[in-house]
Amino acid sequence: MAAPPQVGGLADAVFDYAEDDPQRVALGRKDAGGQWRDVTSEAFRDEVLALAKGLIAHGIRFGDRVALISRTRYEWTLFDFAIWSVGAQSVPVYPTSSAEQVHWMLHDAEVVAVMVEHEDHAMTVGSVIDRLPHLKRLWQLDAGAVDELVGAGGTVDDEVVHRHRRAVTPESVATVIYTSGTTGRPKGCVITHASFMFESDTMVARWEPVFHSKPGDEAATLLFLPLAHVFGRMVEIAAVRGRVKLGHQPELSANALMPDLVTFRPTFILAVPYIFEKVFNGARRKAEAEGRAGPFDKAVDIAVKYAEALEQKAFGLGPGPSAGLRMQHQFFDKVVYKKVRDAMGGRVRHAMSGGSGMNRRLGLFFAGAGVTVFEGYGLTESTAAATANPPERTRYGTVGLPIPGTSVHIADDGEVWVHGPNVFSGYLNNPVATRTALEDGWLATGDLGSLDEDGYLTITGRKKELLVTSGGKSVSPAGLEERVRAHPLVAQCIVVGNDRPYIAALVTVDQESVDHWLTMQGRTPLAPADLVRDPDLEMEVRRAVVAANTAVSQAESIRTFRILAHPFTEEHGLLTPSLKLKRRAIETAYAVEVDALYH
Structure with missing residues (x-):
C-alpha cells in the first residue's frame, strides 16, 4: 500500500x-x-x-x-x-x-x-x-x-x-x-x-x-x-x-x-469494456470475411480454456493447461492471437477495464490471447478504483479485491460500502447528499454486490435500478443486459418491467456488425426501418435473449423484446458521457415501444 x-x-x-x-x-x-x-x-x-x-x-x-x-x-x-x-x-x-x-x-x-x-x-x-x-x-x-x-x-x-x-x-x-x-x-x-x-x-x-x-x-x-x-x-x-x-x-x-x-504502440491500456468488445468483434468479422470463422471460433474456445486452466492453477484448484491444450494454444497464437494483439499496437500485454461490467468469457479470451485484462470497480466518490484484480490471481467476471489500504463491506441490503484514503470529502454545497453518502468515513456506493470466499467483489446491479414486477419479483437488470449484449450483433440492451407483469427488453444493434452479417449471407444492407422487421435478425437477437435467460429464474427472464431502429446516444440525452444508459430518459423517449411490449 x-x-x-x-x-x-x-x-x-x-x-x-x-x-x-x-x-x-x-x-x-x-x-x-x-x-x-x-x-x-x-x-x-x-x-x-x-x-x-x-x-x-x-x-x-x-x-x-x-x-x-x-x-x-x-x-x-x-x-x-x-x-x-x-x-x-x-x-x-x-x-x-x-x-x-x-x-x-x-x-x-x-x-x-x-x-x-x-x-x-x-x-x-x-x-x-x-x-x-x-x-x-x-x-x-x-x-x-x-x-x-x-x-x-x-x-x-x-x-x-x-x-x-x-x-x-x-x-x-x-x-x-x-x-x-x-x-x-x-x-x-x-x-x-x-x-x-x-x-x-x-x-x-x-x-x-x-x-x-x-x-x-x-x-x-x-x-x-x-x-x-x-x-x-x-x-x-x-x-x-x-x-x-x-x-x-x-x-x-x-x-x-x-x-x-x-x-x-502503448505497453498497456486502460479502457472500458466497449473497447475490448470492439477489438474482439472486429477480429471476428475479419476472420469471417476471409472464410476463417470456424478456425477463429476454435481459437476463441482454446483461449478461454487455456485462461481458465491458468486461473484454476492460480487459485490452487488445478494443474494448469494440459500438454495438448498448450500445443493448440501455441498454434493459434501465431495465426489468431497475434493479430488481436497487433490491432492494439502489438506491445499491449496487460490492460485495466472499468466503468461497467465485462463479460467473463471476453476477459478469458483476451487473457488466453496474451492480453490480461484486470477488471476493477470504483466511482467518482472513491477517486476511481476501489477494487481491482491482482496481477497474480485474476478472477475473471469479478472486479477483484479492495485495492491496498481500502476496505469493502456488503450491507444487509446488499449495498457495497467502501472505506479508505481515496474516499472523497463530500458533495460541494450539498450537505444532505453528503450525509446520505458518507457515514463514519464509509461511502455508500448505491451499487449492489457480493463478496466470494476469497474476498473478490462481484457487482450485481444498482440499488436505484432494481425492477419490481407487478407480481412482486425483484430483478437487477445489469446482468441480463450484459449477457444479451454479448451477442456480436447487439449494441445495447435495456431491460424494463417495473410494475409490469413480466420482464421485457429494448435492443439496439451494432450497424457495422449487422452490415457484415448481411454481406456474409449474400444480402444487401438494409435501411434501419426494414432491419427491425427482418425475421433473420430477430432470430439472432432471440438467441441472445434465450442465452441470457439461462442464467436466471423464469420470473426474472426476458419474455419479449423489441429491436429499435437507432442506438441510444449521448446527443439524444439517452447515455451519460461515460456511456451508461439513462434509464428514465430511455423509458420516457420510448414509452410507446415499451407499452407495446405488454399488449
Missing part, C-alpha cells in the same frame, strides 16, 4: 520528475502532421511553469476554480498541472454537456475562468454567461489560448508560482468532478490532492510490473478515456507520478482509436 502523502500536492510530481530525470520522455504529443513527437520531463515542466505564470497574470488565485471543457488532449494535462501549480482547483466538464448542464456546474462551483477546446464550447458558455456572475475569463485552445497565457506570464517571476505550489497541502482541494447524473442533477464531488495521490500511487505500486510489455522496456499508455471522468483523470496523474510515457487520443470511437494504438 502507498503511504498517505504528508506534504505537497499533485503538481510537485512534474517538478520532481524534471529535476531527477530531465531528458526522459514523459509524454507523446501529435504534431500538426499527425506524427507523434516526444516531450521530455524537463520540456513538460517548463510548459507547465510558463502556463502557471500566465494563469497568475490573468488573475487566477489560490483556491480559485477553473473549468476545463475539452476532449482528451495534451493541453488538458498541461492545464491541470498548471492549475495545481498555483493552488487553484480544476472543474472538468464533459464537452458534450448541454448549456443548462454547463450553467449548473459553473454556477454551483463558482468558477472564475473556463478553458474550452473550440468555438462550439465557447458559444455554449457564452449562451449562459449572463447567469454566471463569478466568471471573469474564457480561453479557447483552438484560438491560441496557451500562447496567449504564456505571453501574459512572461513578466511573472518563477518564484511566484513556486510560492503558490509550496502552499498546497495534501488536504487542499484538487478538483471538483461532477457525477454523470444518470438520475437528477449532477453533484460536485470534492476530491483532495491526498485522495488522488493515494489512489494513483497505490495503483502504480501494486500494478507497475504489468505496465510493461516485457521486463526492462519503457512503460507507455495511450489515454483515450474522457479526462472529464475520474478514471481518465487517475490515469493522467498516475502516468506523471509513475513516470509512464503518456499519449492522448480525443476519440473514444474504435475507428479513430485503432490507428493511434498502432502508431503510439
Whole structure:
C-alpha cells in the first residue's frame, strides 16, 4: 500500500520528475502532421511553469476554480498541472454537456475562468454567461489560448508560482468532478490532492510490473478515456507520478482509436469494456470475411480454456493447461492471437477495464490471447478504483479485491460500502447528499454486490435500478443486459418491467456488425426501418435473449423484446458521457415501444 502523502500536492510530481530525470520522455504529443513527437520531463515542466505564470497574470488565485471543457488532449494535462501549480482547483466538464448542464456546474462551483477546446464550447458558455456572475475569463485552445497565457506570464517571476505550489497541502482541494447524473442533477464531488495521490500511487505500486510489455522496456499508455471522468483523470496523474510515457487520443470511437494504438504502440491500456468488445468483434468479422470463422471460433474456445486452466492453477484448484491444450494454444497464437494483439499496437500485454461490467468469457479470451485484462470497480466518490484484480490471481467476471489500504463491506441490503484514503470529502454545497453518502468515513456506493470466499467483489446491479414486477419479483437488470449484449450483433440492451407483469427488453444493434452479417449471407444492407422487421435478425437477437435467460429464474427472464431502429446516444440525452444508459430518459423517449411490449 502507498503511504498517505504528508506534504505537497499533485503538481510537485512534474517538478520532481524534471529535476531527477530531465531528458526522459514523459509524454507523446501529435504534431500538426499527425506524427507523434516526444516531450521530455524537463520540456513538460517548463510548459507547465510558463502556463502557471500566465494563469497568475490573468488573475487566477489560490483556491480559485477553473473549468476545463475539452476532449482528451495534451493541453488538458498541461492545464491541470498548471492549475495545481498555483493552488487553484480544476472543474472538468464533459464537452458534450448541454448549456443548462454547463450553467449548473459553473454556477454551483463558482468558477472564475473556463478553458474550452473550440468555438462550439465557447458559444455554449457564452449562451449562459449572463447567469454566471463569478466568471471573469474564457480561453479557447483552438484560438491560441496557451500562447496567449504564456505571453501574459512572461513578466511573472518563477518564484511566484513556486510560492503558490509550496502552499498546497495534501488536504487542499484538487478538483471538483461532477457525477454523470444518470438520475437528477449532477453533484460536485470534492476530491483532495491526498485522495488522488493515494489512489494513483497505490495503483502504480501494486500494478507497475504489468505496465510493461516485457521486463526492462519503457512503460507507455495511450489515454483515450474522457479526462472529464475520474478514471481518465487517475490515469493522467498516475502516468506523471509513475513516470509512464503518456499519449492522448480525443476519440473514444474504435475507428479513430485503432490507428493511434498502432502508431503510439502503448505497453498497456486502460479502457472500458466497449473497447475490448470492439477489438474482439472486429477480429471476428475479419476472420469471417476471409472464410476463417470456424478456425477463429476454435481459437476463441482454446483461449478461454487455456485462461481458465491458468486461473484454476492460480487459485490452487488445478494443474494448469494440459500438454495438448498448450500445443493448440501455441498454434493459434501465431495465426489468431497475434493479430488481436497487433490491432492494439502489438506491445499491449496487460490492460485495466472499468466503468461497467465485462463479460467473463471476453476477459478469458483476451487473457488466453496474451492480453490480461484486470477488471476493477470504483466511482467518482472513491477517486476511481476501489477494487481491482491482482496481477497474480485474476478472477475473471469479478472486479477483484479492495485495492491496498481500502476496505469493502456488503450491507444487509446488499449495498457495497467502501472505506479508505481515496474516499472523497463530500458533495460541494450539498450537505444532505453528503450525509446520505458518507457515514463514519464509509461511502455508500448505491451499487449492489457480493463478496466470494476469497474476498473478490462481484457487482450485481444498482440499488436505484432494481425492477419490481407487478407480481412482486425483484430483478437487477445489469446482468441480463450484459449477457444479451454479448451477442456480436447487439449494441445495447435495456431491460424494463417495473410494475409490469413480466420482464421485457429494448435492443439496439451494432450497424457495422449487422452490415457484415448481411454481406456474409449474400444480402444487401438494409435501411434501419426494414432491419427491425427482418425475421433473420430477430432470430439472432432471440438467441441472445434465450442465452441470457439461462442464467436466471423464469420470473426474472426476458419474455419479449423489441429491436429499435437507432442506438441510444449521448446527443439524444439517452447515455451519460461515460456511456451508461439513462434509464428514465430511455423509458420516457420510448414509452410507446415499451407499452407495446405488454399488449
